[in-house]
Amino acid sequence: MRLFFILLVAWLVLNESVAPGHILLGAGLALAGVLVYKRLEPATHARNRPMLVLQLVGLVIADIVRSNFAVARIVLGLGPMQRKAGFLSLPLEIRHPAGLATAACIITATPGTSWVRYDAALNIVTIHVLDLADEAAWIRLFKEHYERRLMEIFE
Amino acid sequence: MSAASAFAAVLVILGALLAFLGSLGLLRMRTFYERIHPPTMGTTLGTGLILAASMIHFTALEGRPVVHEILLGGLMTFTTPVTYMLLVRAARRREHHADDGSDD
Numbered sequence: 001m002r003l004f005f006i007l008l009v010a011w012l013v014l015n016e017s018v019a020p021g022h023i024l025l026g027a028g029l030a031l032a033g034v035l036v037y038k039r040l041e042p043a044t045h046a047r048n049r050p051m052l053v054l055q056l057v058g059l060v061i062a063d064i065v066r067s068n069f070a071v072a073r074i075v076l077g078l079g080p081m082q083r084k085a086g087f088l089s090l091p092l093e094i095r096h097p098a099g100l101a102t103a104a105c106i107i108t109a110t111p112g113t114s115w116v117r118y119d120a121a122l123n124i125v126t127i128h129v130l131d132l133a134d135e136a137a138w139i140r141l142f143k144e145h146y147e148r149r150l151m152e153i154f155e
Numbered sequence: 156m157s158a159a160s161a162f163a164a165v166l167v168i169l170g171a172l173l174a175f176l177g178s179l180g181l182l183r184m185r186t187f188y189e190r191i192h193p194p195t196m197g198t199t200l201g202t203g204l205i206l207a208a209s210m211i212h213f214t215a216l217e218g219r220p221v222v223h224e225i226l227l228g229g230l231m232t233f234t235t236p237v238t239y240m241l242l243v244r245a246a247r248r249r250e251h252h253a254d255d256g257s258d259d
Contacts, residue, residue, distance in 0.1 A: 013223045068173060068200040075180035075193050085189050108236035111195040114188075115236070116243050128243070130192040 007033045049153055056149050063145070064110050071111040074131060087116065088127045090139055094147050095123060099154035106146060159215035163208040170204030173197060187246050191239055198235045203228060 004027075011026030012018055073079045094100060103125075104115040112130040119125070129138065173196045180193020206224040213221040 010226055013226055016221075016223060064199045064203075068196050071180065071193055071196055072173065072176050075176050075183060085186070104240065105233060105236045108239050109195065109199055109232050111199060112192050114191055114195075114243060115240055116247065128188045128191075130189060 003037060004030045004034050047153060052149055052153055056146070056153070059145050059149075060106050060109075067111045067113070071130060074112075079131065080133060083130075084132050085128070085130050086132045088129050088132065088135060088138070090125050090127055090142065092123050092125055092147065094151050094155065096151075096154040099150040100125075102150055102154075103146060107142075157215060159211050163212040163215075166204045166208035166211070170201045170208065173201035173204065177201065188243070191243060195235075195239075198231055202231050 007030035008023075008026045011029060012022060015022050015026075070079070074083060092100075092103075094103065100118065104118075107113050107115045107127060114128045115125065116128050117126040132138075175197075177194040177197035180196075181190050184190040184193065206228050210221055210224045
């Protein structure tokens with residue numbers, strides 16, 4: 001039901017119109033979207049925590065802006081002299097599929113880090129980092145900023 | 156030119172600059188895995204600045220709030236990682252095959 005309204009509102013906003021024709025068309029498309037989604041994925045119940053979600057979005061935006069500047073410096077050759085890029089294995093606590101998917105989106109959308117591979121058996125994710133200066137600090141940041149909040153939202 | 160349009164112009168240029176730096180990074184980085192990082196600047200903050208400029212410009216021009224760019228930003232953020240992950244997994248798979256012929 002919630003997905004139906006999100007899709008309908010998205011359609012109306014994209015078309016900048018609340019004409020009856022667009023509402024009908026949007027409702028049809030939203031219904032089709034809901035039916036397809038139901039076949040794709042068994043319902044994943046996220047807890048309703050709008051404040052936490054907003055906080056997470058704010059953190060993600062701040063981190064993305066910060067890493068944009070960091071990567072821009074590296075591209076321009078103004079970064080650290082001894083830059084070492086490499087893979088990082090990160091043991092996770094979060095197991096919820098939707099939470100993992102969100103974490104993958106966040107990490108990949110942040111310039112300088114990229115989600116490479118997830119091992120479900122060991123619950124370890126491999127990440128490629130452009131500037132692997134301080135591994136421990138990066139892991140701490142991820143755990144404190146994202147993993148804890150994602151677990152509160154999804155688990 | 157109104158103040159809003161001037162501000163929007165500055166945001167467009169900054170966004171375009173980030174997209175350019177991303178492309179430059181694609182050229183300058185040496186390995187495949189390093190190369191996937193810089194273009195993310197264009198798809199995140201670069202896109203964000205250009206969308207913000209679009210919102211400011213058209214809100215001022217049409218005298219009503221124009222905000223559907225927020226949706227575009229959201230859709231970009233959710234869809235680009237999928238492409239990146241596919242590319243990285245393909246690269247890893249190829250590497251593993253080259254190493255020992257085993258599957259990832």
